[in-house]
């Protein structure tokens with residue numbers, strides 16, 4: 707054996723704090739770090755299994771267009787969307803857009819938008835509360851527990867929001883101030899513009915897109931089994947175990 711190789715090996719063991727590695731016995735530990743994998747000669751195998759990360763860019767873009775008080779939206783969000791978020795978060799990039807079938811008009815005098823909602827002023831308030839929560843708590847783990855809570859709880863919109871905020875680490879004072887501000891009004895307008903620019907235009911709510919595409923078939927599949935639709939749409943190289951039964 708070449709002297710420098712022996713030296714290198716000794717050096718590696720020293721770096722590993724004198725840890726000795728029996729490659730034939732402790733297979734579970736082989737991929738623990740790059741040095742051990744190299745010593746055991748299985749770097750390639752580790753790269754193809756344990757070290758393989760799901761690529762962020764492979765995530766399926768899923769967008770839900772909804773309004774807060776529509777029964778079918780509530781149903782979809784508290785079942786299919788919630789299960790998907792809980793089960794396969796690593797392969798889906800969920801975006802929610804609270805506006806739905808609302809209408810807006812611009813008032814030059816006040817420089818504000820006026821909204822009219824399908825289920826009345828309470829729904830406009832609910833949409834605005836969600837809009838403000840999405841602004842201040844933009845990551846899905848921050849906003850989704852609140853969204854789930856409000857969509858699964860019947861009752862006065864403001865009262866339910868206060869209760870759900872408490873349970874979801876959301877500062878309701880901040881949200882309440884936002885709903886009464888010009889900022890909230892402008893943020894709601896952005897969701898209105900996003901909804902109104904859909905191609906094809908939405909005909910009902912909930913309305914879904916997968917990687918910015920909408921078809922009746924996709925919509926039907928999403929409502930029936932969203933996990934299945936996302937798994938089948940995922941083009942990444944390492945689908946999670948939860949997808950295996952669909953592939």
Ligand SMILES: *[C@@H]1O[C@H](CO)[C@@H](O)[C@H](O)[C@H]1NC(C)=O
Pocket residue numbers: 762763765767799800801
């Ligand atoms: C997730 O979706 C948002 C909104 O469409 C987009 O801005 C963002 O780049 C997406 N992230 C990934 C990882 O695809």
Ligand SMILES: *[C@@H]1O[C@H](CO)[C@@H](O)[C@H](O)[C@H]1NC(C)=O
Pocket residue numbers: 763764765766767917
């Ligand atoms: C998701 O959206 C992001 C941002 O628009 C884009 O970069 C990415 O390629 C999209 N992912 C897929 C799978 O289309």
